[in-house]
Amino acid sequence: MSVFILNHTFVHMKKKGTVRERAIRTASDLFYRQGYNLTGVNQIIAEADIAKASLFQHFPTKEDLCVAYLASKNEKWLNDLREAMDMSSSKNEKIFQAFEFLKRNAPKEQFRGCSFLNILSEVPGDNDKILKEVRRNKAALQHILKESILPDKQHKSNAIYILFEGAIIESQVQKDIWPIEEAQQVAQEILN
């Protein structure tokens, strides 16, 4: 436990979560904000308040920690997306809500774009473990979009998927939600 001195009293801050959870939570934050290669394990253990030996006990390499980060982010992101889409009962409107989800999220995370695509650009192209995790997320996204499209328009599901991805990456470049709004509109036209 970390000890702070406050009003001549020792205050012991209890740490929230297990070592493993704190490691992933801190790594998530830092990898996403600063990038994978620009975040050293020393910074991670300092901010997570973990001993270095403990970190490497749970994650033998930094890459293992990265995979865990992606897996955890995958779960959370997909859940949030599904939750947002479940606001609506109509299938077409679910797709609409998917883009609304992006519009809410992008500014909240300061237009840093997609965790998975960012990592993909940072690691060598032959890193199968990480590529696999990225693809797992994208395949799940494809599936979610597909099952929210009416049967007679199913063949358009990849088009919506590409619009979705284009919207994310361009909101990162432009640091604005207009690409998402544009993609959202096109998606509606395609589905009508």
Next chain:
Amino acid sequence: MSVFILNHTFVHMKKKGTVRERAIRTASDLFYRQGYNLTGVNQIIAEADIAKASLFQHFPTKEDLCVAYLASKNEKWLNDLREAMDMSSSKNEKIFQAFEFLKRNAPKEQFRGCSFLNILSEVPGDNDKILKEVRRNKAALQHILKESILPDKQHKSNAIYILFEGAIIESQVQKDIWPIEEAQQVAQEILN
């Protein structure tokens, strides 16, 4: 000049281009293949056959070299794209050819995606010099696409742009050209 010994004879390999040109050419290759952060200046000077002092004479920091790399890539890429689109005289077909260009390029460069977007994911979000160079490329692309769209469909130009970007990033993820073909098809439908 580097000296090789071949059949008991000294063979002087003349270096092609100025120090500056070689630096940018080599950095381009390595930054794109390995990523910016995973490419050290030592590797660059070794492969470009340049003294370290010479490199830092021309580019005071690695970041300056990166900006020069992006500027040079920008010029070349836009030229190639324009050339490909000029194959056709019909406006709608120019757009079609833009996607054909992507389909030819993506496998050639082993689905490594967009140089500019990759760099964007590697550097801190507040790096204005590099963000500016990325945006210069994307603004030029937007403009090229726009001027190849018939007057009555100009308002669709951003949609085409987002499809184009989505196609690039997804061909990188999927390591396949199907996202480009899909986007190409949607683009045609939008423009017809």
Next chain:
DNA sequence: TAATAATTGAACAGACTTGTCTGTTTTTAT
């Protein structure tokens, strides 16, 4: 040819990288 400029190799600085190791302390389970 003489003066100026560009390039070179190589050592060096100082900070940072991932990962290991040691011995101590704390937590958990029997």
Next chain:
DNA sequence: ATAAAAACAGACAAGTCTGTTCAATTATTA
């Protein structure tokens, strides 16, 4: 309470990173 497991701090290894410095060499230009 005792034994086993987990987490601890911190030094250490072995290397990488960007960038600087300097004297010697090569090219360019006047």
